[in-house]
Amino acid sequence: MFRSSTQIKHTSYPSRLIRYSSRYSRALNMSLKAISSKDAAALDKDLMDVGGFSLDQLMELAGLSVSQAVYRFHPLSKGKRVLVVCGPGNNGGDGLVAARHLAHYGYTPSIYYPKQGKNELYARLKTQLENLSVPFVADFTAAVDSTDLIIDAIFGFSFQKPLREPFPSIISQLEETKVPVLSVDTPSSWDIQEGPPKEGPGVKFMPGALISLTAPKPCVKWYKGRHFVGGRFLTKSIADKYDLDVPEYAGIDQIVEVGVNADEKL
Numbered sequence: 001m002f003r004s005s006t007q008i009k010h011t012s013y014p015s016r017l018i019r020y021s022s023r024y025s026r027a028l029n030m031s032l033k034a035i036s037s038k039d040a041a042a043l044d045k046d047l048m049d050v051g052g053f054s055l056d057q058l059m060e061l062a063g064l065s066v067s068q069a070v071y072r073f074h075p076l077s078k079g080k081r082v083l084v085v086c087g088p089g090n091n092g093g094d095g096l097v098a099a100r101h102l103a104h105y106g107y108t109p110s111i112y113y114p115k116q117g118k119n120e121l122y123a124r125l126k127t128q129l130e131n132l133s134v135p136f137v138a139d140f141t142a143a144v145d146s147t148d149l150i151i152d153a154i155f156g157f158s159f160q161k162p163l164r165e166p167f168p169s170i171i172s173q174l175e176e177t178k179v180p181v182l183s184v185d186t187p188s189s190w191d192i193q194e195g196p197p198k199e200g201p202g203v204k205f206m207p208g209a210l211i212s213l214t215a216p217k218p219c220v221k222w223y224k225g226r227h228f229v230g231g232r233f234l235t236k237s238i239a240d241k242y243d244l245d246v247p248e249y250a251g252i253d254q255i256v257e258v259g260v261n262a263d264e265k266l
Contacts, residue, residue: 032229032245032258035215037192040157043214043242051238056121059090062213063097065230065254066184069211070102070151072255073182073226079148080108083179085140085170087154087188088115094184094213095153096125103132111136112143114166144173150181152207154188157217161197163189168201175205182209186217195222211255215244230255 035043047053070082084099086092092113099109111129113136116122126136137143144150152174154167163171171189174181186192187210189202196219197203210223214231232249239246247256 032216032247033243034218034220035242035244036218037157039242040214040217043238046238046241047233051235053233055090059093059121059125060097061233061254062094062184062230064101065213065228065232066094066098066151066153066182066211067101067105068253068255069209069228069230070098070107070149070182071105072228072257073209074149074180076106080106081146081148082107082109082151083137083143083147083149084109084111084151085154085174086111086113087167088117089156091153091156091184092117093119093122093125094156095151096122096129098151098153098184099134100125100128100132103129103134109134110143110147112140114140114170140170141173144177144179147179150174150177150179152181152183152188156185156213157192159186159188159190159192161191163201171201171205174207175202180209181207182211183207184211185213186210186219187223190219190222193218195219215242226257227259228255228257 044058047058048055082099082102084095086095096111099111102109111134113126116126129136154170167188174188187196187202187205187207189205190196196205206224209226209228210220211228211230212220214234216227216229220227229247232254234244234246247258249256
């Protein structure tokens with residue numbers, strides 16, 4: 001119900017922000033710029049130190065945004081089976097939260113979590129999913145062959161090369177699969193500043209959808225696909241401090257679908 005045939009082009013000119021709901025058919029011209037990895041980390045710290053947010057809250061809001069992007073990109077009518085591939089850090093935690101919301105929406109998520117985070121928060125998120133009977137699978141290849149959508153929640157803005165096991169083979173399968181993929185914050189294996197790797201796993205990885213959390217990262221200028229932004233919790237003072245363009249969220253939506261002018265803000 002939220003799809004549109006409008007194609008979003010990523011150029012240096014102000015891009016068109018489209019509301020993909022029949023209730024919100026107006027289009028707004030808006031320029032969104034990227035935030036550097038260093039500033040993204042500092043912003044998260046400010047949200048907790050100054051803004052009063054806990055890590056749990058930020059992860060919950062991020063995961064909720066991811067789940068809404070899934071619902072818009074891949075509604076239930078396209079297939080209920082969703083494989084969430086989680087990394088060991090906060091990006092993986094966002095994926096665990098998203099899976100919980102998706103289960104309540106009526107999807108049938110499963111989790112591939114080969115290298116689990118050590119923070120007790122991740123253990124609690126895992127328990128929440130187990131209480132909903134969401135399975136944790138051990139065979140990634142078999143899981144890919146029996147799902148309708150994959151959520152790439154492996155690496156976020158803090159990713160640093162090189163890829164380490166078991167993730168090279170996972171990334172290789174993600175770039176080869178015909179199953180649609182939605183990546184969380186950045187396509188896993190991409191350099192935050194420089195985009196896709198020049199060689200090795202990830203060279204051809206181009207997910208069908210990407211949700212940037214809080215603000216786009218510089219690598220989006222290499223991205224071609226449906227692009228969402230989620231982060232409807234920034235105060236004006238924090239947005240102004242980092243010179244962020246906050247999109248206009250419609251109704252109760254936690255996400256907007258946008259183009260991006262990915263000139264990095266320093």
